[in-house]
Amino acid sequence: MEQNNAYDKLPYSNNILPQTHPDVLSSFASLQGLTPPDIQKSRILELGCGNGLNLICHAADLPESEFIGIDLAENHIEKAKATAKRFAVGNVNFHQKDLMKLSESDFGKFDYIIAHGLISWVPQAVRDKTFSIFSKLLSENGIGYLSYNTYPVWHYVQMLRNIGRLHARDITDSTEAAESAMTFLDLLTECVPPDTIYKSILKQETDFMKQLPKTSAVHDMFGEINEAFYFVDFVSELKKNGLKFAAEVENLSTRFNSLPPRAFEFIDAIDDVIWREQYLDFFVGRAFRQTLVCHEEIETGYLVEPSAFENFFLASSLRPVSKEPELQTQKPEKFLGAQGRVIESAHPLTKTALYELGNRWGNTVHYSKLLNDSREALTKFGFPAEDWTKEFEAARSLLLTVHMQTDLLEVHTYQKEVDTSVGKKPAVKKLARMAVEEADFVLLEYNRGMRIEDPLLRKLLELADGSRTMDEIESELVSFVKSSDEIEDKERVIGNLSIKAEIDRFAYLGLFSG
Template identity: 40%
Template sequence: MMTDDFSYDRLPYPSKFFVQTFPDRLATQATLFGMDPPAVETCRVLELGCGNGSNLIAQAYIMPKATFVGVDLGIGHIDDAKAAAAELGLTNVEFRQMDVMEMSEADFGKFDYITAHGLFSWIPDVVRERTLGLFAELLASNGVGYLSYSAYPGAHEREIAQRAMRFASRNISEPTEKVATALSFLKFAAENTPNRGTFQQTLANELKRHAVHAAADVFHDDLSDLNTPFYFHQFADMLGEHGLQFLAEAELHAMGTNDLSAAARNFVDSLDDAVEREQYLDFLRGRAFRQTLFVHRSADLERDLEPSIVDRFLIASSMRPAGAEPDLASAKVERFVGPKGTGIELDLPLAKTAIAKLGTVWGRALPFGELVEDSKRKLSEAGFAADDWESQIEIVRKIVLQIALASNMIELHVYQPTAETAASSMPRISRLARWQMKNAANVLTQFGLDMKIEDRVSRHLLQLLDGTRSRNAVFDELGKFIRSAHDIEGKHEILRTLPEWLDASLGDLARIGMFEA
């Protein structure tokens, strides 16, 4: 399948990582639905279509006891991946330039987790068939696979714009010029179509979607002649033909019904078949992209979840009390909100105290048992005495499970990497974060958080935290940078509050796991 003009060598993908493909995410969903998946800490991971290795490099860095193998057809991609791994001193990740049609178990052995992001819909039918065959052959008996793909019915709308863009750029071969021409016509069409109804809105929506995409994303995902969407039931049938079965979506809350009307929620919740349920959800939401987890057909899955399953997880949440002085030790209703303003209302003292605790350590996940015991202790110190702690704990289990299934305001985990939880006298963020600051848009914390740091002052602070400067030196150099920059708004106020801002920033960076020893 290799060609001299392989498109990914002409315009490589930008450096990205996808936390939804990380072993912790896959193992968490498998555990939730009754499996005993391979231990994350020492697992063996394969990524098909690994690109320049950014995704595996991030995982290999924060999981030093695990083993990672990346395969990609692009020579340039693999060269970049090997260079990055060498720069970071990683010995637990290997990259191979290879066609998936040539891969076999004899060459690779079995893997606990296999992923392929942005591959399945963008390859020929024969390669797609072989890809599924590789999952069936190479995946451990209790392992988990991940595939992302374009999905109908939502992809029907995207195809309108994609086909127009392809036609407008059909005679252009140079990638960046091709993308510019395609997007220019899409903008022209959205602004000038005489059909001001649904058609115009579709074009406008696609134009807005592409506004945040890199040229390489548009070139490979939307201008490729190969982009085959599937209805979910079709994808599930393909899994079945290879002895595999649907497990869950990589983003657990995508399977929830919280955003539906009462009538739609009742309808979907009445469906017993998992595949049928997911297909109807796609019809109701107009889903255009899926990130699906699957396992061997022999795996015995438990779809009827009991609250007691929560005991097996580490729990994380960014929610904090909306009020400055929340009453946690009474039955008073308190609201807890996340960074985007969405939230929940709770009145149970143990639940309120537990959620408040999670907010103070956000970035880190706590074992459910530890979280409950800490919350009980705090309530006892505040003078609260429960008649029956067990009944309160059971309610907290139900609340945690319900929120985790319905939204991303509570996260479940089975594994958490280690990190320094305080800034030293010579603060040093991880080598991975420093590398990503130069090569990627986002930064991965040691705890596995995906952080987008856009303001110039914060980005410069991270560049200074390389372990060669004391806190005072960091303060001095940061001040010099702010004073010399001409395009930072409100610099005088920033400089006035810089000591407090720096202390708070170092504390926040420590809390989310940015530092290493």
């Protein structure tokens, strides 16, 4: 029997998911020493692709690769086809199809398969079939991406979900039911006894649910199916299908860094990588995973491979704090990155490489070119290196640490020319305009992007459509602030408007079409 699809009634939210871009998948796999297929000549499949926005953005970025998206919901696929046509993205095709009926004879094999937000929200049979598709349709060195909810922390979410569903038991319309559930959960959070664990869980999880797009709350939180897995159980499913864990799409971010040394001592003492990952979930309280998988036969060392770093194109916005940094000496220099984060290095070749990267921010530079250019610059400054091999090794290890632990140094597996110019009448590129309109998302070159939280930024991007000069944009923005109900403290906001700086910031990252 065909699965009854709630998404036909209420389409899912418009998502752009940079973490599913083949560049990201191949970078994480490469760092673990795997040799994933060349993303610029690949075949990529997305299962449960929703309304296709995500795949359209990836396809537009990699015009030589072929993308196919399938989804059960007819309205999702109609929308996906219309959007791809509207933005003339020709290397992506969408098919309304139940994945239960998908086989190799339909579209062949794929180098990358993406299933975001699927396996936790479908019946067991569809979940089983998804694993089998990954097994049968992934090419030899192919990389699969699966995201899913994880225990133990998902138990908290399920507690609220169960309360909400019981409360809304008699409401048949899913949107109304979710609204009623949320209203009740709010009331409950306020009323339960203070200073209890119960109250703090309710508060934390209702806050989390409130920031979700409305349709995600309806489907993801209060829909029929909402499963979570312990990582070890997820891996057992992989094994049954001749697959295995390859890597997790997550850097050693601040939440790992905040663990005390005792936690790392405990985790490091575990030999089995799968159990090590499981214990990491226990320690950091991870509720969601984005896991890369590959065929069982592929060798995986589960150790970051420093030499793999040498194949990447690098980019960084880090800038020296000092106006005249001393690069050629061992003097520690601070470098400032996004959100005011600072790193420090005393190593001359590393400092010079970071300095060079900062100068080229927006674009990427190949690792070996960067290091060779940096060596040349240091030699000119009179740096007395005795052993360049040692200096190169030290720089590689330090740069890798910056990448792994701070997110301030990007790695990419492809290179493209980023046009950083901006005309007299700034015009946001066509595809980026779609992202603003459809997904409240700023989509920049190299798959950089962010959700738009600020109404002022959204308005600025809307106004930058090629028909207005900067002055005209500024005066319309001032009128917008004055008439907006969303913006408080209007005088301060108007006083702080810096249109040129904001446009320059995004121009640097290739948002405008010159």
